[in-house]
Amino acid sequence: MKTKTILLVEDNPSDIDLTKRALKKAHIANELVVAEDGQEALDYLFGTGQYAGRDAAPLLAVILLDLKLPKVDGLEVLRRIRADEQTKRLPVVILTSSQEEQDIAMGYDFGANNYIRKPVDFCQFVEAIENLGLYWLVLNELPPKVRL
Numbered sequence: 001m002k003t004k005t006i007l008l009v010e011d012n013p014s015d016i017d018l019t020k021r022a023l024k025k026a027h028i029a030n031e032l033v034v035a036e037d038g039q040e041a042l043d044y045l046f047g048t049g050q051y052a053g054r055d056a057a058p059l060l061a062v063i064l065l066d067l068k069l070p071k072v073d074g075l076e077v078l079r080r081i082r083a084d085e086q087t088k089r090l091p092v093v094i095l096t097s098s099q100e101e102q103d104i105a106m107g108y109d110f111g112a113n114n115y116i117r118k119p120v121d122f123c124q125f126v127e128a129i130e131n132l133g134l135y136w137l138v139l140n141e142l143p144p145k146v147r148l
Helices: 013-025 038-046 074-083 101-109 122-139
Strands: 006-009 032-035 062-065 092-096 114-117
Touching: 006 013, 006 038, 013 032, 013 122, 032 038, 038 074, 062 074, 062 122, 074 092, 074 101, 092 101, 092 122, 101 114, 114 122
Parallel strands: 006 032, 006 062, 062 092, 092 114
Antiparallel strands: none
């Protein structure tokens, strides 16, 4: 059985490294694809730009989406994911440091499955990633792929 892929959409190199370390420490060995801005994430998801021709057949297990991104912000990425028949059912977890009530409300309004604030403490971050991995990669049943 092929491992379930995680798409991390994060522009901060320190947070990318922190997430990789937390996944490793939590014994989550799933493939991790990193998009460093919103446009790169959309290109990956829809097989455009630098990802033109990419086989978009395998669905992702979960998208970990930061909100404050260059080029295309996280909420717009989420809006486009939900607007497309091929991607609208993908699990999207907003993983951000934003504590703005408006960001939380808009994240859910745009169809986020979860909103998680990045803990400052590494041990708490590892625990959050471990719990996230248990739910989204082990317990959660992925939606059937949309056939057009």
